[in-house]
Amino acid sequence: MASAITLERILALQAAYIRCIDNNELEAWPEFFLDRCLYKVTTAENHKNGFEAAIIYADSKGMLIDRIAALREANVYEKQSYRHILGLPNVVKNGGEEAESETPFLIARIMHDGQTDLFATGVYLDTYRAAGNDLKFAKRIVVCDSSRVDTLMALPL
Amino acid sequence: MNINIRTNGTNTEHPLEWPEGALTRVPYWIYQSPEIYAAEQRRVYQGPTWNYLCLEAEVAGPGDYRTTFVGSMPVVVARDFDDEIYAFENRCAHRGALIALDSGGKARDFTCVYHAWNYDLKGNLKAVAFEDGVAGRGGMAKTFCRSDHGPRKLRIAIFCGLVFGSLSDDVPPIEEYLGEEIAGKIRRVLHKPAVVTGRFTQTLPNNWKLYFENVKDTYHASLLHTFFTTFRINRLTQRGGLVISPNGGHHASFSFMDNTSTEHDYSAMGLRSEKEDFGLKDMSLLAGTDEFEDGCTLQILTVFPGFVLQQIQNALAIRQILPQGIEQTALNWTTIGFADDTPEMKTMRLKQGNLAGPAGYVSMEDGCVGGFVQRGIAAAGEERAVLEMGGAETVAEGTRATEASVRGFWKCYRAHMAI
Numbered sequence: 001m002a003s004a005i006t007l008e009r010i011l012a013l014q015a016a017y018i019r020c021i022d023n024n025e026l027e028a029w030p031e032f033f034l035d036r037c038l039y040k041v042t043t044a045e046n047h048k049n050g051f052e053a054a055i056i057y058a059d060s061k062g063m064l065i066d067r068i069a070a071l072r073e074a075n076v077y078e079k080q081s082y083r084h085i086l087g088l089p090n091v092v093k094n095g096g097e098e099a100e101s102e103t104p105f106l107i108a109r110i111m112h113d114g115q116t117d118l119f120a121t122g123v124y125l126d127t128y129r130a131a132g133n134d135l136k137f138a139k140r141i142v143v144c145d146s147s148r149v150d151t152l153m154a155l156p157l
Numbered sequence: 158m159n160i161n162i163r164t165n166g167t168n169t170e171h172p173l174e175w176p177e178g179a180l181t182r183v184p185y186w187i188y189q190s191p192e193i194y195a196a197e198q199r200r201v202y203q204g205p206t207w208n209y210l211c212l213e214a215e216v217a218g219p220g221d222y223r224t225t226f227v228g229s230m231p232v233v234v235a236r237d238f239d240d241e242i243y244a245f246e247n248r249c250a251h252r253g254a255l256i257a258l259d260s261g262g263k264a265r266d267f268t269c270v271y272h273a274w275n276y277d278l279k280g281n282l283k284a285v286a287f288e289d290g291v292a293g294r295g296g297m298a299k300t301f302c303r304s305d306h307g308p309r310k311l312r313i314a315i316f317c318g319l320v321f322g323s324l325s326d327d328v329p330p331i332e333e334y335l336g337e338e339i340a341g342k343i344r345r346v347l348h349k350p351a352v353v354t355g356r357f358t359q360t361l362p363n364n365w366k367l368y369f370e371n372v373k374d375t376y377h378a379s380l381l382h383t384f385f386t387t388f389r390i391n392r393l394t395q396r397g398g399l400v401i402s403p404n405g406g407h408h409a410s411f412s413f414m415d416n417t418s419t420e421h422d423y424s425a426m427g428l429r430s431e432k433e434d435f436g437l438k439d440m441s442l443l444a445g446t447d448e449f450e451d452g453c454t455l456q457i458l459t460v461f462p463g464f465v466l467q468q469i470q471n472a473l474a475i476r477q478i479l480p481q482g483i484e485q486t487a488l489n490w491t492t493i494g495f496a497d498d499t500p501e502m503k504t505m506r507l508k509q510g511n512l513a514g515p516a517g518y519v520s521m522e523d524g525c526v527g528g529f530v531q532r533g534i535a536a537a538g539e540e541r542a543v544l545e546m547g548g549a550e551t552v553a554e555g556t557r558a559t560e561a562s563v564r565g566f567w568k569c570y571r572a573h574m575a576i
Contacts, residue, residue, distance in 0.1 A: 041516065045260075046355045053355025053492040055516045057507045062439030067511075069438075074383040076522045148358045149515035152524035 005099040005128055009135045010089050013128070014103060018084035021155060026071065029156060030064035033137045034129060039064060041142040041157055044122070055144075055153055067156065077154040079112035082119065089126075098138070099128045107157060109150075120157060121145045175576055176541055180564040181549050183542040185534040188364040193574075194483050201462050201573050202228025205328040207314055207321035209464035209477050210234045212491065214318060214351055215261065216242055220278065223261040225489075226479050227322060232311065233257045233267070234320060237278040242315065244322040245280025246308035256308065282307045316340070317347035319464075319475075335460060336402040342409040342458055345449055346468050351493040354506065359488040359515045363527030365463065365480040366570070368488065371523050372457060372465050372476075373566055375399055375410045375557035376546050381526060384518040397455075399553040404572070405565030406461025410557055413452045442508050445470035459562075461569050469519065471502065472509035484531055488524075490514055 013032070020028050033039060041056040058064050071077075087104035094100075102123050109119035127139035142157045173192065176182050187193055202208060208227040211234050215223050222235035224247055231247035233256060247255050249269040256267045256276055266283065267276045275284035282303045290296025311322035314331035321331060332340050361368055371377065397412030437443070445454070448471055456468040463478035477489040492514075494506050513520045534540070544567075547559025551568050554561060 042355070043357065046357075051353065051355040051492075052503065052507060053510050054507065055357060055514055057510055059504075059508070060439050060441075062437075063442060063508075063511075065438045066442065070384055070518050075518065076381060076383075077525055147356065148360055150360050151362055151528060152359070152521045153516040154521060 003130060003133065004096050005094055005130050005135060007089070007091060009130075010091065010099065010101060010128065013135050013137075014086055014089060014124075018086060018105075021157075022082055022084055024081060026068045026155070029068060030061045033061050033064060033140070034131075035061045037061060037064075037137060038139045038141070039137070039156075040140075041144065041153070043144050043147045045147050047141070047143045055149065056142075056156065064156075071154060075154065077152060080154065081110050082155055082157075083108045083110065097130050101126050101128070105157070117150065119150065122157075173576075175571065179549060180551065180567050181544045183544060183567060184538075185540055185542065186538040188367060188531060188534065189483065189538050191483060194480070196574060196576075197480070198228045198230070200575070201570070202230065203324045204573055205323070205325040206462050206573070207323050207328060207331055207334050207460070208462065209460070209475070210244055210311075210313075210320045210322045212318055212351060212353065212475070212493070213242070213315055213320055214353060216320070218263075220263045220265060221261070222257065222264055222278070224257050224259065225477070227311070227324070228480060231255060232322065233280070234322070235264070235278040242313050242320055243279045244311040244313055244320075245276075246311075248308045249274055250282055250306040250308060251285075276307070280308050280310050317343050318350055319343070319347065321464075335407060336404075338400045339402050339407045339409060339458065339460065342400070342411070342456060343466060345451070345453075346456065346458075346466060346473065348449075349495055349497075351473070352496050352498075353491055354494050354503075355490075355492040355510075357490040357492075357514055359490065359524055360481075361486040361488055361524060361527055362484065363486060363531040364483060365478055365486040366566075367527035367530050368486055368523070369459065369463065369478055370563050370566055371527060372459055373408050373562040374560065375562060376560050377526075378410075378557070381522045382519045384512075397557060398555065399557055399559070399562060401551055401553045401562050401565045404461075404569050405551045405567070406569030407459055408553075408562040408565060409456060409458040410562070411453050411456040412557075414454050442511060443470070445505055445509060446502070448502070461566070462573075467513060469512050470509050471505050472512050473506070474513055486527070 017032050039058045040054045042054045085106045089101040089103040091099060091101045102125055104123050107120045108116055110116045122142060122144040125141040125143060126137055128135055129138045176184050210225050210232060211223045216234055216236040219236055219238045219240060222233055225232050225234060232244055233247045234242065234244045236242050247257055249256050249271065251272055251274045254269055254271040256269050273286040274282060277283050285297060285303065287295060288297050309324060311324055314321045316331045328334065399410045401408045454470050458466040465476035467474045467476060473493045475491045479487040481487050492510060494503060512518050515524060544560045544564055547554060547561050551561055551565040
């Protein structure tokens with residue numbers, strides 16, 4: 001039987017997720033999601049207007065694995081890393097085995113030459129599902145406040 | 158011959174004269190000079206060109222408007238209550254403030270926030286606040302005539318649901334401007350009214366021409382974008398081709414899936430593009446349908462000076478290229494579908510959307526490579542790029558291993574710039 005979703009478990013998942021990306025452990029990133037999931041990066045304007053298209057769209061863990069494989073093997077971009085700073089998750093729904101929250105984020109991008117810029121701000125709209133001791137994202141909609149992306153978006157948010 | 162030695166602001170002296178070598182040499186000061194940038198605004202964007210403004214679908218009903226740009230000039234596009242589309246400079250005739258501040262919306266008229274001068278949806282000045290003064294004092298001069306004042310109006314041309322604008326009275330009609338071949342290839346994709354599915358802006362750290370050249374550059378596609386080649390979406394060895402408009406300014410490159418072509422061309426050359434054992438976990442990304450029923454899986458089309466129509470399988474998008482200074486360019490993506498898309502088709506477009514855009518598997522590199530050039534040439538204003546792949550001409554050949562369409566761009570650009 002799945003154990004209840006608590007704020008503590010949500011916080012632990014959120015903290016582990018950003019640590020994974022910021023520490024360049026991207027191969028572990030898809031493991032935060034269920035096999036059938038939705039990961040989408042969009043903008044506040046598109047989200048508000050009900051526009052479906054996304055900067056990144058994946059509806060399976062396989063697609064997330066493929067994105068990391070492409071970043072590692074195929075795509076060309078300058079070395080860079082992120083530093084995520086999260087606000088506190090606002091749990092909007094908690095049904096025990098499934099919960100939803102909204103978590104504000106701020107992401108700085110650090111280029112290999114040291115240039116550091118505020119790359120994105122926004123909110124994670126999350127749906128979690130508990131499977132035994134595991135808590136995973138069933139859905140993570142990344143809503144960026146700005147419609148502008150500087151140069152390119154290589155690493156996932 | 159060197160005449161008119163001037164500085165370009167980057168402390169390198171250079172002659173603003175095109176070097177010998179016709180279209181096969183491009184001097185790097187062309188990407189660095191404030192004088193060139195200013196001349197481009199006058200001669201290209203405000204000259205006899207058609208500039209993409211928006212989709213007809215984005216101003217579908219009376220009162221709908223969008224704000225956009227023609228080069229650096231802010232523009233309002235609106236549909237008036239006579240159901241016609243109008244465009245005018247987004248600049249109040251009084252003190253020059255923006256008339257419309259939002260990216261779009263619905264309006265009956267526009268009122269400048271500064272001194273409340275009021276405009277109709279055609280851009281006509283309709284009212285001046287306190288025009289007659291207050292209690293008989295102040296007010297505009299008796300000789301002031303509202304119809305003598307107003308923002309500049311653009312001519313409008315609509316083709317396949319695309320709204321183009323021009324400040325020039327000399328620009329040819331849109332179909333003549335595009336030419337038969339390019340017009341046909343736009344019709345092929347936009348054969349029915351498009352609907353917007355999303356909008357994104359990518360800020361590129363380079364001069365606008367470097368991006369426009371990149372889109373026209375059929376030579377780089379399979380070499381820089383390894384995702385493409387690995388998954389056989391586009392190979393130079395695939396059956397495909399290239400058309401270039403007679404003036405050189407517009408092009409379309411296209412390819413068809415062809416599993417019979419030899420697979421050895423890349424590996425034999427030891428190029429970076431060839432990766433072995435690189436497979437997708439979830440192949441649904443590439444699941445597509447032949448929606449245009451001609452077997453063409455990729456068509457990239459440009460219209461001078463800043464319009465791109467993209468078909469990568471079923472991922473359809475319009476890209477508007479706007480200069481935002483000498484070394485910054487806004488790339489405005491409008492992803493589109495059609496009103497009668499089935500849920501399955503919508504999902505396919507969403508998934509294939511991963512191929513393009515700021516995080517696109519096959520377009521991510523285009524966001525940064527222009528910046529690599531801009532940074533690389535920082536001290537090389539007097540040096541020049543080499544464009545000799547496929548010869549020196551601007552005519553399409555049976556191959557895409559050519560820079561003919563990039564040379565075409567320079568042919569058209571130089572004609573407009575008289576340079």
